[in-house]
Amino acid sequence: MKKYKRYLITSALPYANGPIHIGHLAGVYVPSDIYTRYLRMKGADVISICGSDEHGVPITLKARNEGVTPQQVVDRYHSLNKKAFEDFGIAFSIYSRTSNNVHYETASDFFLTLYKKGEFVEKTSEQYYDDEACCFLADRYIMGTCPHCGNENAYGDQCEKCGTSLSPNELINPHSTISGSKPLLRETLHWYLPLDKYEGWLKKWILEDHREWKTNVYGQCKSWLDQGLQPRAVSRDLDWGVPVPVEGAKGKVLYVWFDAPIGYISATKELTPDWQKYWKDEETKMVHFIGKDNIVFHCIIFPVMLKAEGSFILPENVPANEFLNLENDKISTSRNWAVWLHEYLKDFPGKQDVLRYALCANAPETKDNDFTWKDFQARNNNELVAILGNFVNRTLVLTNNYYEGKVPERGITDENDNLVLQEILRFKESVENSLENYKFREALKEAMNLARLGNKYLADAEPWKVIKSDPERVKTIMNIALQITANLTIVFEPFLPFSMEKLRSWLSSTHYSWDDAGKTDLLNPGHSIKKPGLLFEKIEDEEITRQINKLLATKKANEAASAKTVQVKDPVTFDDFTRIDIRTATVLEAEKVPKTTKLLKLKIDTGIDIRTIVSGIAEYFEPADIVGKQISIVANLEPRKIKGIESKGMILMAEDNDGRLVLVAPDQKVSNGSIIK
């Protein structure tokens, strides 16, 4: 294995439009923190980089909705999240932000370097332009009627009601969210990063040189590479972000995914004038901690950016995690379905380590996992309290009782003692091995096994009995139990830094280095320890019930919100209404459009003609079930090509609250082509 002189750890920059929740923590920040703390304990030269990702359209929209500036939005979440991370003990070397000057400079320079090297492809395309506001409209700045579900408030990139992803020119009646005016199509110039040019290089770098990457990461990369890469735009028409630093690029900023990873570099610059040795020296090991949704950016796009620039190193590994669910449901910021870090810290003061433990023990390392409050409670009560806390407590209490807190001399050891002393050394290796391979769950379990060993040792040796018959022997037993305790402060330090600090203070011991782990003379005879408190406290049912009720209330609120009927649309004149030609028709044939999920191709008899309509209803109707049914259609809708098939008209559907589609048909059979009015 290659030896490295120093480490550069990055953690995905959280987007500054919402607070941090347990999904972020379990997927990215807890693992990266454990890894960083471990490396620091080894005495390695390591920096851990993170910060707020503060650009992009959703932030500008949130600002507009709230009537504040984007800067105010990001200021709010930046400080909230920065503080929450600090309070939670995530040991970043720096928590920076992409709206600061260093970043503007760095990102700008980076773009310019690529620009001057001729790495970009320039292309013009047609995009919506707002004449009144005099600017191009990013997807999220255009709203209109969703062609699929009729939701009038669909965004240019997605309808949030039916989940359909859209492109702006699909919207019916598009309007600008800035001025409300109807936008026009205009030509605009953008810069593209030609990923395709680097495809061959990426294939070798990932598929051949990094077979050791996690299967989910490797598989996803392979999938992208096999499908072939396309150039990707690196600029957008927007006024919030890093301006494109070339002539004639007024009103254009760097696209947020181009801008954000450079944030790792600028944060490093901000941290140290020595930043180049971390980013440009082959002897630095760079590791990106991210969630699975970020794989393509960190394994394909950012490496291409770095490679194209030419002077930067590439990540040695990208240990992406899967997602964490909450009580059997996807975590969702917009649905308020989350455990928010800042609220947890308030609800469970002093219990950072409990959450760190629960999230690490149940981290979604190989597949999506579920966080439940019951599991959280069980982990605390049955593991932290019962195994780790209890062992520490009984050892320290006995030492205080028997020796007034002075570490006793270790006398002659018996066979079992020797076995245990050997075991202690083994733990160092196995925990270390798991950590080096980013298997944090496994590492934590091994650390806990050391506490288990301690409990078993005490149960076997029974010092509370032996003290009556052979007090000399008890000194040896307690000495060994204390050495185990000292070792616990080392192997648990990366996972439970708050508790281990407490424990060290009770032991009156120093902050050991990682390489002290396995030693059995960490506490010298005669060394004084203090009276212990409780390392962990039981969490009672009421506290858990309170949290569960909080979530139930959220669920109820969400249901109430979705049941609310969508607001009645703006009035239309009778004249407008009569322009829509709605008629009855009968389905003659139905078949699934190949290679699609939702599309059915229908041949229908409208009474006037036989025509083809393509409709996105395949998830709710089997072709056989719909043949022969009488339906209602919009007969005079402009024809449109869908998947190469010309569709003439639209089938009317009623959509239930849960999204289920139901045919709208006449009550009794009528002749085809009957006008519905």
Added chain:
RNA sequence: GGCGAGAUAGCUCAGAUGGUUAGAGCGCAUGAUUCAUAAUCAUGAGGUCCGGGGUUCAAUUCCCCGUCUCGCUACCA
């Protein structure tokens, strides 16, 4: 629809280049113990290893076809 990942004890997960009884932790049951936050220790019960085919002397492991979950992606008039 394409691609990727996953599916193993009640729960959370390991695992096997295919080979006699498939493992761990938690939970559960029984026993022991009382130094310790009713905490610990021992023992035990629990599994068509997602379903169906195939290859093989032998498949939970390899191949093919499905099902379900999650992600990326296409599509939705």
